[in-house]
Amino acid sequence: MLDLTGAALSPETWPFGLEWLPEDTCLVGGAVRDGLLKRQRDYLDLDFVLPEKAVETARQIARFYQAGFVVLDAGRQIARVVFEKATADFAQQEGETLHIDLKRRDFTINAIAYNPFTRRLIDPLDGCQDLQRQLIRMVSAENLADDPLRLLRAYRQASQLGFTLDRETQETLIALAPKLRQVAAERVRMELGYLLNLRSGSEALERAWKDGVLTGWFPHTCVERVKRVHQVDEMVQEFGDRWPQLWEHFNRPILASQPTNGISLAKLILFIAPEIEKAEAELKALKLSRAEIRAAIAVLQRLPDILHPEQMSLRDQYFFFHAIRPIFPTLMLLARVKGVALEAIAPLCDRYLNPHDPVVYPQPLLTGNTLIEALNLPKGKLIGTLLTEIQIAQIEGKVTTEAEAIAFAQRWLKPTKP
Numbered sequence: 001m002l003d004l005t006g007a008a009l010s011p012e013t014w015p016f017g018l019e020w021l022p023e024d025t026c027l028v029g030g031a032v033r034d035g036l037l038k039r040q041r042d043y044l045d046l047d048f049v050l051p052e053k054a055v056e057t058a059r060q061i062a063r064f065y066q067a068g069f070v071v072l073d074a075g076r077q078i079a080r081v082v083f084e085k086a087t088a089d090f091a092q093q094e095g096e097t098l099h100i101d102l103k104r105r106d107f108t109i110n111a112i113a114y115n116p117f118t119r120r121l122i123d124p125l126d127g128c129q130d131l132q133r134q135l136i137r138m139v140s141a142e143n144l145a146d147d148p149l150r151l152l153r154a155y156r157q158a159s160q161l162g163f164t165l166d167r168e169t170q171e172t173l174i175a176l177a178p179k180l181r182q183v184a185a186e187r188v189r190m191e192l193g194y195l196l197n198l199r200s201g202s203e204a205l206e207r208a209w210k211d212g213v214l215t216g217w218f219p220h221t222c223v224e225r226v227k228r229v230h231q232v233d234e235m236v237q238e239f240g241d242r243w244p245q246l247w248e249h250f251n252r253p254i255l256a257s258q259p260t261n262g263i264s265l266a267k268l269i270l271f272i273a274p275e276i277e278k279a280e281a282e283l284k285a286l287k288l289s290r291a292e293i294r295a296a297i298a299v300l301q302r303l304p305d306i307l308h309p310e311q312m313s314l315r316d317q318y319f320f321f322h323a324i325r326p327i328f329p330t331l332m333l334l335a336r337v338k339g340v341a342l343e344a345i346a347p348l349c350d351r352y353l354n355p356h357d358p359v360v361y362p363q364p365l366l367t368g369n370t371l372i373e374a375l376n377l378p379k380g381k382l383i384g385t386l387l388t389e390i391q392i393a394q395i396e397g398k399v400t401t402e403a404e405a406i407a408f409a410q411r412w413l414k415p416t417k418p
């Protein structure tokens, strides 16, 4: 049974006092939905609808509580107040009444309002019933067509909440599918990012692709590749069971400040074209950061190397790790998805996880300057080549001290001397 005891529905948990809100202000959207479902969220995300003075109210609250303040949309009168542990958006009601506002939203479960003064729900679209039935039901086909990002939101919220798509809604999603291509790339990328990062998101991604919602953005993948997305999760589990330290590596962002991690990158690769040029164009169209595109392309380029790990010499492994260390977890996952045996990859994983492994984390025996001085060499590219050759000799156990390294360099240079 639904009740009003969820955290977001208790004004006592809000970061400001109720007296700041004009009467008739209502909480709406995800906070009401999650409050009714008693979903715990680390960060409170509150959306309020006000009949008037939305921006003014937000400004006053921000000033009093010394919180961050930004006008998100001056025309539609929407402002945001950012507290330490919560964000509150204040929006002018769309249309003459709250009912009209609610009827312009995406899904019935997101179209429930809560009046904190009367402590009552306003639910003209029977969202509570759908919450109980665990159904994602559209408010109307027109609303989905008005903002086609909602198509992708349907799959994401179904996956996040463990809900089912209502049949008529799914038919509408299929009918409107091509419209997702018209949505701004930044919005699609953000929503797609949620799905790629969600543990339960693989099934929804597969469903969305089969329903045609993602085909506009990823026209070159195929059903066989998309079907493998959920295998990535299985492989994460398999690797994690054997090497518990790998969990952290899989979940670590590929680049600081970017949400893409080893797992979501592996899933993304299964959606983009296998050909480098086409893949790059797709990722650019989605406006991924340059660093993310570089990482994805490096995975595509290096994947063939890892398909026969038993054929990699120490020298190959050195160059391999040198080039791909940050994307190694993704390559491992995709190698397994492509059928490479776990035992064949195991030696590479052991190396990767050993911080003292000389192949993955080489510790040079000497610097370029030492080499220049000892052998009286000119600065230039040759020094880099020599350092690499010394490094490989060290990995192969041929040199273990600085003196041996210098002697090795001397021998290496000899055949090239007249």
Ligand SMILES: Nc1ccn([C@@H]2O[C@H](COP(=O)(O)OP(=O)(O)OP(=O)(O)O)[C@@H](O)[C@H]2O)c(=O)n1
Pocket: 028, 029, 030, 031, 045, 047, 104, 105, 106, 107, 110, 111, 147, 149, 150, 153
């Ligand atoms: N494209 C969108 C985005 C949002 N909304 C409405 O605005 C509310 C708040 O949006 P947002 O905070 O983006 O999403 P939530 O539903 O709150 O949930 P989540 O944080 O999981 O995205 C939604 O519940 C929904 O009523 C909508 O109708 N169409």
